[in-house]
Amino acid sequence: MPAHRQGNLSATPLQDFVLVGFKGGPETQALLFAVFLALYVVTVLGNLIMIVVITLDAHLHSPMYFFLRNLSIVDLCYSTVIAPKALANFFSPSKAITFAGCATQFFFFSLFGSTEAFILAVMAYDRFVAICSPLRYPVTMRPSACARLVLVSYCGGLFNTTMQTSFTFSLPFCGSNRINHFFCDVTALLQLACADTALNEMILFGICGLIILGTIVVILVSYGYIIVTILRMSAGSGRLKVFSTCGSHLTVVFLFYGTVFVMYAQPGAVESMDQGKVISVFYTVVIPMLNPLVYSLRNKDVKEALQRLGQKHTEP
Template sequence: MPTHTDGNLSALPLREFVLEGFRGGAQTQALLFVVFLALYVVTVLGNLTMIMVITLDVHLHSPMYFFLKNLSFLDLCYSSVIAPNALANFFSSSKVISFSGCATQLFFFALLVTTEGFLLAVMAYDRFMAICSPLRYPITMCPSTCACMVLGAYCGGCLNSIIETSLTFQLPFCSSNHIDHFFCDVPPLLRLACADTALNELVMFGICGLIIVGTTLVVLVSYGYIAVTILSMRSRSGRHKVFSTCGSHLTAVSLFYGTVFVMYAQPGAVESMEQGKVVSVFYTLVIPMLNPLIYSLRNKDVKDALWRLGRRHTAS
């Protein structure tokens, strides 16, 4: 277990961290609590609604909505890894999290966020096959293939999470046990280490950069082919429907990859924790809240499914 030293005291096993969160007095903390709570409640309700609608409506039992349901599940899970503990700490005097609790939070956060990055690339490939190869689509994107793709995304996320968590928590933490963040993440933890963190930063930038570049290339190539196919369509209604669906996905991809790149895949990202907190709020709470709205408000199939479920509930 990493150790903690204080002045001339001998090294002692580090058993807990303190999540400092956001600076400010009681009024600031209360305001932030309300903001976090509102974002989290909308996130939970929105993503649970998407999961329920896609599960219950047979018209949405297709590969596209299978992936969208998994995206909603990931958004629900990784916001839940962060938000409840952050909400409790706003009115906590100690703001303590155990060493094992911190490691667990980092592991699941890294697992779920990385998996979402891979899943967004899978969704772009799914749209490419549906629009550019519609005749081969039912065979290529059969249920077993879709399940394997989602499983592969989780395996990639798990591998990255194991590497990041193990490399981070094998470091000796001896400068302080106060984490300048509202949850356990790699950049603020590296600032507490009293050993050389060059390898950790290189691995973080390298892996995150590789994942972001690789998945972005899949998205760009897929949508490059899609754009060519759309422009060759004669039907205006067909073009509008495809643009609406693909526009929703591109919006979600841009928001997610952009904020993750700012936080993890650029040199100097570890230096400014105040900026990092704001960016972290965006991809841990704002994006998971926005994704169901992006996909439902701009998707006629989802809106029709909501209307059918509402009518069925009213009739019963």
């Protein structure tokens, strides 16, 4: 539990925060800027390519790629909420962010982060239906059903971010305005509050824990049935294709849930902010960059779609 700031609750509320970011002199900041910029550029290009390819190639107009396109949209928005401000602050003398700007960044960061968890669970359910009930798949995963599943994912993310944002920014911040992070994250903000944050921490661990546990259960149950079905298949290309498709999704799941669990789903996460900054880099910039690479490099359909799209642009 963080040490609560003891301050005068009648003091003037903070109008601005300062994002401390990473330690180091100008050379270190320049190196970090170059690393962040490279990661963000690859993230934007990779996810935009996935969105464009899936949209333009008729061969990819299926439920699986509909969800993958939405995952790319969420990843693109997710990293864009964080990276541009972090890049600007590497060379900013003030590193300031307004109270409203901090609340806005926090709101959308939480929205897209929790929405991604729901979409990953939906993608696991989609693979379960496709592999375990292939005859029912066209009916179960019809376009309207897919759209509703994505809508539910966003609604789940919206519920989480509304609760987190309203409870966090209703706290009095009348002490230090220095956020020991490179973006407005809940764990760093709670340390600045000059009031009891026990309720906020309970809500943080409760809601995030339920989201993580609930979506992980859906994923584990789905893949439990998938593994049983795969083992019953006769050896051949069909089994290899299923392993390839599921392997890409499982890689993304392990990367995302591993880092999120370390940060938000265990007591004491709010105390290790220096270590948390490094972990945060992975789920705010690195993972959104890796997701399109994982799916494009391991997925034959995506690679073929990229080749077809390239041939269209090179033909006279």
